[in-house]
Amino acid sequence: MSQRVIAIEDKLYRNRYKVDQDSHLWIKDPSMCLKCPFNFRCIRVCPTDVFKWEENKITITYDACVECGACRIACYDIGWKNPKGGFGISYKYG
Amino acid sequence: MAEKFDSVVVGAGPAGIAAAFTMAKAGLSVLILERGEKPGAKNMFGGVIFRHHTEQIAPEFWKTAPVERHVVEYQYWFLTNDSHVLLSHRNQRFNKTFNAFTVHRAKFDPWFAKLAEDAGAVILNRTTVDDVIKENGKIIGVKTDRGDVLCDVVIAADGVNSMLSKHAGLRDELPPEAVVLAVKEVIALPRQRIEERFNLGPDEGIAAMLVGWGSGMHAGFMYTNRDTLSLGIGISLQDIDKSGERPHILFEQFKNHPSIAPLVRDGELKEYSAHLIPEGGYDYVSRIYTDGMLVVGDAAMLVNAINWEGTNLAITSGTLAGNTVIEAKKKGDFSSRTLVSYRQKLEESFVLKDLKKYKDVPKFFSSNQQFFTLYPEVANELAYMWHVVDDETKDAHLKEMKSTLFKRRSRLNLLKDAYHMWRLMS
Numbered sequence: 001m002s003q004r005v006i007a008i009e010d011k012l013y014r015n016r017y018k019v020d021q022d023s024h025l026w027i028k029d030p031s032m033c034l035k036c037p038f039n040f041r042c043i044r045v046c047p048t049d050v051f052k053w054e055e056n057k058i059t060i061t062y063d064a065c066v067e068c069g070a071c072r073i074a075c076y077d078i079g080w081k082n083p084k085g086g087f088g089i090s091y092k093y094g
Numbered sequence: 095m096a097e098k099f100d101s102v103v104v105g106a107g108p109a110g111i112a113a114a115f116t117m118a119k120a121g122l123s124v125l126i127l128e129r130g131e132k133p134g135a136k137n138m139f140g141g142v143i144f145r146h147h148t149e150q151i152a153p154e155f156w157k158t159a160p161v162e163r164h165v166v167e168y169q170y171w172f173l174t175n176d177s178h179v180l181l182s183h184r185n186q187r188f189n190k191t192f193n194a195f196t197v198h199r200a201k202f203d204p205w206f207a208k209l210a211e212d213a214g215a216v217i218l219n220r221t222t223v224d225d226v227i228k229e230n231g232k233i234i235g236v237k238t239d240r241g242d243v244l245c246d247v248v249i250a251a252d253g254v255n256s257m258l259s260k261h262a263g264l265r266d267e268l269p270p271e272a273v274v275l276a277v278k279e280v281i282a283l284p285r286q287r288i289e290e291r292f293n294l295g296p297d298e299g300i301a302a303m304l305v306g307w308g309s310g311m312h313a314g315f316m317y318t319n320r321d322t323l324s325l326g327i328g329i330s331l332q333d334i335d336k337s338g339e340r341p342h343i344l345f346e347q348f349k350n351h352p353s354i355a356p357l358v359r360d361g362e363l364k365e366y367s368a369h370l371i372p373e374g375g376y377d378y379v380s381r382i383y384t385d386g387m388l389v390v391g392d393a394a395m396l397v398n399a400i401n402w403e404g405t406n407l408a409i410t411s412g413t414l415a416g417n418t419v420i421e422a423k424k425k426g427d428f429s430s431r432t433l434v435s436y437r438q439k440l441e442e443s444f445v446l447k448d449l450k451k452y453k454d455v456p457k458f459f460s461s462n463q464q465f466f467t468l469y470p471e472v473a474n475e476l477a478y479m480w481h482v483v484d485d486e487t488k489d490a491h492l493k494e495m496k497s498t499l500f501k502r503r504s505r506l507n508l509l510k511d512a513y514h515m516w517r518l519m520s
Binding site for chain 2: 014
């Protein structure tokens, strides 16, 4: 099997985004992440690698988000709102 | 003083547009709020729209709408990691009477939204609704990032993540088992090459469902568009949690499967998208009406995961919601006492009848994963044994096939599985 795995950055580079200066995603209580009961489910379910564990906290690259909502369902500590009108992912095909 | 409309529709997808179209055509004042830069900008699906229900809004829409191809063949692939068994149905009747069309939502949805606009509805793009406005416990409008709007009835057509349903107190956060995460790529190929690879005439297309690869309960999907392919997978969030495999890695494994790779070879990636599909079924359809608000489409969890239908349920629910608001307007009563008739209409239509019929299926499949793993493997093993030629007699081959089957699944369990499937479908 020829395995040509495309890195997620190279996939997202094809998408069109209008990036807001404010994040529509946040961690409600960052101290909860230190004893995450879900084994970092936010990192694992996200299809666009928005969440990373860096220096004892979850970092959020919100500009990569395609607004699927998987993280929100995976963890109640994720704050999620729709980006402001016109911002965020803007599909050309969909 | 905020402006007031008869109805504010939140979300310009198929459900919202059907509702807006229905109400505007009856002379109601309708405002559609869309948070994307245009309708469809936030939308992704497999997928197809269905002729029958789309025609109820726009007769012979394919003559002017930006459709890709009409489906003439449905394929069901049963994969192992290095083989497949393919079952397919092609029918010339699908060329005479179209059944379904592949579309790109970012192109189709703006066209569909224009119909509501032409009927008199006003569309405001780039507008995010942040909350509902309540007065004496009754919803009387919405708060947006451009200001407040008042109305008699809000139609929540804001998709699977329906923040409006949450704000209105109609539902809590969805449980993981209620949704499937779909990850998809749009892959460009010259039109002629698509027609050669899939054995298609001009404008003809295929819709394919693929199960059995990897481990666990994933389903792949593949649709031919004019000069692109839509290739994707649906994965349950619980499955990702258990398997530890990342969605995009699973997708890459799927795309590199030796039976799939030749179909997408030399294609150019155009877009990568992800979306939740509300596949939980009837039991997860929560409260969809309250004083001053109705919930339609994905926001109401109206997806038939067995037949892979969603846009038709969306359009129908939107139309029924629109009709309900028209009745409420005549009565001058927008409380749930009148709006309950939306739920009744849905229960009487194919929408909730179908979901009710299949209500136990999602649970059944998630606790009976042999249908996604063991059976595809067995089918491939048996197919291989049937075809492979060696010095053994056919009698020996057939015996070996039988013993392989019963080794993988006991006679009793085979009977049980067949019985349960029969029960689910009849």
